[in-house]
Amino acid sequence: DQQVKQNSPSLSVQEGRISILNCDYTNSMFDYFLWYKKYPAEGPTFLISISSIKDKNEDGRFTVFLNKSAKHLSLHIVPSQPGDSAVYFCAAKTGGGNKLTFGTGTQLKVEL
Amino acid sequence: NAGVTQTPKFRILKIGQSMTLQCTQDMNHNYMYWYRQDPGMGLKLIYYSVGAGITDKGEVPNGYNVSRSTTEDFPLRLELAAPSQTSVYFCASSSGLGNTIYFGEGSWLTVV
Numbered sequence: 001d002q003q004v005k006q007n008s009p010s011l012s013v014q015e016g017r018i019s020i021l022n023c024d025y026t027n028s029m030f031d032y033f034l035w036y037k038k039y040p041a042e043g044p045t046f047l048i049s050i051s052s053i054k055d056k057n058e059d060g061r062f063t064v065f066l067n068k069s070a071k072h073l074s075l076h077i078v079p080s081q082p083g084d085s086a087v088y089f090c091a092a093k094t095g096g097g098n099k100l101t102f103g104t105g106t107q108l109k110v111e112l
Numbered sequence: 113n114a115g116v117t118q119t120p121k122f123r124i125l126k127i128g129q130s131m132t133l134q135c136t137q138d139m140n141h142n143y144m145y146w147y148r149q150d151p152g153m154g155l156k157l158i159y160y161s162v163g164a165g166i167t168d169k170g171e172v173p174n175g176y177n178v179s180r181s182t183t184e185d186f187p188l189r190l191e192l193a194a195p196s197q198t199s200v201y202f203c204a205s206s207s208g209l210g211n212t213i214y215f216g217e218g219s220w221l222t223v224v
Contacts, residue, residue, distance in 0.1 A: 043215030102154030
């Protein structure tokens, strides 16, 4: 049972344009969501997070939007840069818990 | 700036062999985790620890054992390797509940 779903395994965007990565979840107990970025042969690195009490969180070029009623979140990267090419994982957790449930990842390719 | 360090980076095991994946962190984090990532899948939690002497099972603990004798170290033991354990293993740590989880670079394990 995949509680966190990233239905697009890959996404290709031109440099300078907006990248939108989507994530859906089924567990209504999730109340904290994170995005991790992963380069080949490296471990995932934390990118941005959002609590369920918010619907938007912004950090530089990265913005995460949360739609609780739809159980959907998205990561917007604008403008996209070639260095953003990586696999992006959505993750979620409940309450004060420390266990993350990960999605399957979306491979983003930013082309020149 | 070592962070989370895992060894070995690559290993080939024969079916039935045993091995230990080592993990150490120098950030004085109480929480440590072991995840595995299969091709095209998200990361799944194997075991975690909330402090020295305390460990608990994650989603996929079968075939693995862990120990946490010190704050810094969290080794993962495979007792009887099986082809289904071919995966990339990530060790991670965090300072506490709700805080960012930091990952090591990964250990690629192949069981033949």
